[in-house]
Amino acid sequence: MKIIRFLSVKRLTFSFMSIVAVVSMPVINMSCSSPVQEVDVMIIGGGASGTSAALQAARMGASVVVAEESTWLGGMLTGAGVSAVDGNYKMPAGIFGEFRDSLAAYYGGLDSLKTGWVSSVLFEPSVGNKIFKSMVASQPGIEVLYETSLKDAEQVDGSWLVTLQTENGDAKKIKARVLIDGTELGDVAKLVGVGYDIGMESNSVTGEDIAPDQPNNIIQDITMVATLKDYGRDVTIDEPEDYDPDEFACTAINDRCVTPKEPDRMWPVEKMITYGKLPNDKYMINWPIEGNDYYINIIEMSPEERAEAIAEAKAHTMRYIYFLQIELGFNTLGLADDEYPTADKLPFLPYHRESRRIHGRVRFDLNHIMTPYDTTEPLYRTTIAVGDYPVDHHHKAYSGAEELPNLYFHPVPSYGLPLGVIMPDSIDNMLVTEKSISVSNIVNGTTRLQPVVVQIGQAAGAVAALAALNNINVSDVSVRDVQTAVLNAGGYLLPYLDVKKDDDNFKAYQRIGATGILRGEGRSISWSNETWLRAADNLQGSELADFIAFYDLDMPDGLPDGDVTVADAVDMIANVLGQQSDDVYTSILDIVSGKDSNESITRGEFAVAVDKLLDPFSTRDVTIHGKYIDYE
Secondary structure, three states: OOOOOOOOOOOOOOOOOOOOOOOOOOEEEOOOOOEEEEEEEEEEOOOHHHHHHHHHHHHOOOOEEEEEOOOOOOHHHOOOOOOEOOOOOOOOOHHHHHHHHHHHHHHOOHHHHOOOOOOOOEOOHHHHHHHHHHHHHOOOOEEEEEOOEEEEEEEEOOEEEEEEEOOOOOEEEEEEEEEEEOOOOOHHHHHOOOOEEOOEOOHHHHOOOOOOOOOEOOOOOEEOOEEEEEOOOOOOOOOOOOOOHHHHOOOOEOOOOOOOOOHHHOOEHHHHHOOOEEOOOEEEEOOOOOOOEEOOOOOOOOHHHHHHHHHHHHHHHHHHHHHHHHOOOOOOEEEOOOOOOOOOOOOOOOEOOOOOEEOEOOOEOHHHHHOOOOOOOOHHHHEEEEEOOOEOOOOOOOOOHHHOOOOOOEOOOOEEEEHHHHOEOOOOOEEEOHHHOOEOHHHHHHHOOHHHHHHHHHHHHHHHHHHHHHOOOHHHOOHHHHHHHHHHOOOOOOOEOOOOOOOOOHHHHHHHHHHOOOOOEEEEEOOEEEEEOOOOOEOEHHHOHHHHHHHOOOOOOOOOOOEOEHHHHHHHHHHHHOOOHHHHHHHHOOOOOOOOOOOEOEHHHHHHHHHHHOOHHHHOOEOOOOOEOOOO
């Protein structure tokens, strides 16, 4: 659908912690027998994405209802027990940054979160749930319906009529302007008819060199994570049914291991158990090396079939716990009795690394990450979230994994995730989050990580609020308005490592980066996946080509050789403005720290000057595909 710019509607901007008015949630009667609650945004799933979507939408003034099947918020970060955050340690974007800072405040500082070696942010799942619930409780525009599932959803006159089943079995109907799928497996998308893919695409479809030659329906392993607690006494469980120690013999270096599946990834027993050590003598057991990863594809199963399959994954994890206790000597470690309010003391749900992937308005693939400025679609101009984790796929539990592409920590530069991945290509006024966004199977291996998924939800909340409050369709929401909302909420558009979020010029750098006037430099160095704006480097004449093209400037004398001087920059900006160079120089003296006109200007100074005087980010909106929209 065509993206249009509503110039008659004032651009909405919001401060990150602004206090919003309490939004009423009226109950209307659409039929004689069925009262219907009317809200702006309906979110199915209170996971990592759903919770952050609710927070962002409510902070922007929208009324929100969240339906969550469990009694917790946070999804994979909490209810699935994956309480070790992967990536974005140096980019605490938006609500993810808030969550991390709240954990630090709870435990006594950021260093107190470094209890295990797999992550710099580890915490007890129950604490994460409490923090998310506290954040949601601070927003009166959010109503959460726990132990509530979706029964039906249909579009009626441009809105969604949603039927829920509550904890007591009653049906509840809600009319919402925008519907957000925050489920773990993209179940809402399937229900309403959104197209999707499952498994690996072929390289002929995606153009990704490392994708397989032929497509398949193989997904990543799931994991029924366990949170163990040191009881200081023997708490060995009874031997589980079908226990065979050979199943886990090479999970770490020990006498029982003879032929490891991954000989280059063998760790001492002590190193294995502290991988996911949590505060307060607890341990996250989410160990991929002949541990509790488990292969089964439950995506298209019925609820009953899923429950049976998940029971098998749970049994696998219990056998592994018994192996740790009996064979590796960790008999004082048992399932924590103060984490999950479940009968078996296991998490509410398994860790799903992969889901349906919708057919979105754009599809983000590995080439967009590797060469963002050299693809046919300049999607970097539309980004709303950032990630810096390598492509990490778990397939070792799958029989035949050796025939699949090697996707163990495939290096990539850090990246910005484009807006169009959360928008289905066929259905309007719906957004899809979590792992079900429109990316290739390969790219899902990095976008599935918790900080990215939280940001995905936050962007979805911003889109939903803008659509509902402006009474427009999701497809008509301005890309730049969404990006502005993300920036105002403390988020990132592009993953510049050399520009911190508390830098006075952070937003200016992000805006200029999103125009492409200055390009970031991506790097992948060992485990570090980076992008640098190089704000402190002197601007080179060869780096001005995108600025010249953006404004279609006539440069009869060509681009400057070597360093660009303040005078060069002033003359070009004056040319665009149609002003005298002296006036422009006066306007940017504070930006260039009083430099003489013949001194070199840095990339950062140039970016701030262009942002301040020309504002290219706001004056030229872009389509969902990153193409510029020109207005008369």
